[in-house]
Amino acid sequence: MTPFAYRAVDPRGRIVRGRLDAAGPADLELRLARLDLELLDGRPTRQPALPWQRPAPRRELINFCFHLEQFLQAGVPIIDSLADLRDSIETPRFRAAVAAITTAIEGGDSLSQALERHPRIFDGVFCSLIRAGEQAGQLPAVLRALSAALKRDDELAAFTRRIAIYPAIVAVVIAAAIGVALIHVVPELARLFHTAGQPLPLQTRLLIGLSDFIRGYGWLLAGAALGGLAAFRHALARRPGWRRRHDALLLRLPLVGEVRRKLILARFTGLFALMYRSGIPIVDALRVAEDVVGNAALKDGLQQVGRGIERGLRLSEAFRAVDLFPPLVTRMLRVGEHTGALDNALANVSYFYERDVREAIERLQASVEPALTVILGLILLAVMSAVMLPIYDIVTRLKI
Numbered sequence: 001m002t003p004f005a006y007r008a009v010d011p012r013g014r015i016v017r018g019r020l021d022a023a024g025p026a027d028l029e030l031r032l033a034r035l036d037l038e039l040l041d042g043r044p045t046r047q048p049a050l051p052w053q054r055p056a057p058r059r060e061l062i063n064f065c066f067h068l069e070q071f072l073q074a075g076v077p078i079i080d081s082l083a084d085l086r087d088s089i090e091t092p093r094f095r096a097a098v099a100a101i102t103t104a105i106e107g108g109d110s111l112s113q114a115l116e117r118h119p120r121i122f123d124g125v126f127c128s129l130i131r132a133g134e135q136a137g138q139l140p141a142v143l144r145a146l147s148a149a150l151k152r153d154d155e156l157a158a159f160t161r162r163i164a165i166y167p168a169i170v171a172v173v174i175a176a177a178i179g180v181a182l183i184h185v186v187p188e189l190a191r192l193f194h195t196a197g198q199p200l201p202l203q204t205r206l207l208i209g210l211s212d213f214i215r216g217y218g219w220l221l222a223g224a225a226l227g228g229l230a231a232f233r234h235a236l237a238r239r240p241g242w243r244r245r246h247d248a249l250l251l252r253l254p255l256v257g258e259v260r261r262k263l264i265l266a267r268f269t270g271l272f273a274l275m276y277r278s279g280i281p282i283v284d285a286l287r288v289a290e291d292v293v294g295n296a297a298l299k300d301g302l303q304q305v306g307r308g309i310e311r312g313l314r315l316s317e318a319f320r321a322v323d324l325f326p327p328l329v330t331r332m333l334r335v336g337e338h339t340g341a342l343d344n345a346l347a348n349v350s351y352f353y354e355r356d357v358r359e360a361i362e363r364l365q366a367s368v369e370p371a372l373t374v375i376l377g378l379i380l381l382a383v384m385s386a387v388m389l390p391i392y393d394i395v396t397r398l399k400i
Helices: 025-034 058-073 078-087 092-106 111-116 124-136 139-196 202-238 240-251 256-277 282-289 296-310 315-320 327-339 342-397
Strands: 002-009 015-022 038-044
Touching (some): 025 092, 139 202, 202 342, 240 296, 256 282, 296 315
Antiparallel strands (some): 002 015, 002 038
């Protein structure tokens, strides 16, 4: 597939410009026709793959799984199912991807092979589960399970965002207020104090010195901070050892680290149970799940588990040999091995962790708000004391 930049006409006669992957100009014209667009001209181009872009939101994937599962359950052929689904999609990139998937299936690809052509939309776990569903003849059931797993991920992400929004807003407001005070208010007060010609308290001198530093070197300090952050992110991306230590440190942070660990383990155990239930071998499921955890330290731990299983260890023994996984995981794995219901045991672990994450986030949210109020009060008290004490001295020394 080659990315093309095209110019086309929609049914209303309006000019539409965009980008679309196609095998050639003829394939590009066919794909645009499926989108009710008439090609005017197109040329190959190279679009940089930006890792922070999200071509398909999670909710689009949920709708994709739900509608495709409903169509297939009703006996509608997959080509017709995808065509009907394509017409109901609002996101342009996802709609173009579904059109390309439909064309690939018409060309002889299976659904999993067509999905693998779009790795930025459908990750390795998604494609592996679809392939397992095709091989087992249980594609609607796999799509239903995928939709449920994506819904759980979306709920957990919403809980995580909830705890971050309030502190972020308060931090921005505090930083803006202090910045305005240091740049505009404190210099005027400093001139008043110097005119009075009286000694200033220590906190006032510190406040004036901080104001002078911010006014003189603020842009340099901001540039150094941004440069340091960019260098740090570059080092994490280029040095796997640094990345592992950084991610391991994140898991050891007080309060937040434990919530992060439970959030990652909840997603991993849920997806691992889904892959095991779909018939994917354990070692293959572990390899696919390595990229799902989003933490280099836990990814390294999963690789150690995979090597242990290849050496002949049972799953629970391989997990117990890695210190990163808590006793709950190994205990439930051992129960699942003894009962022959490993997927149910993993699903129970995922449920427990999801519940713990929700409760922990609610507790953090309840404690963060008063803590931020206290911090804001202390900052305002320090600034007000540094400003009001000299003013009080000037007023008391005035001769009436």
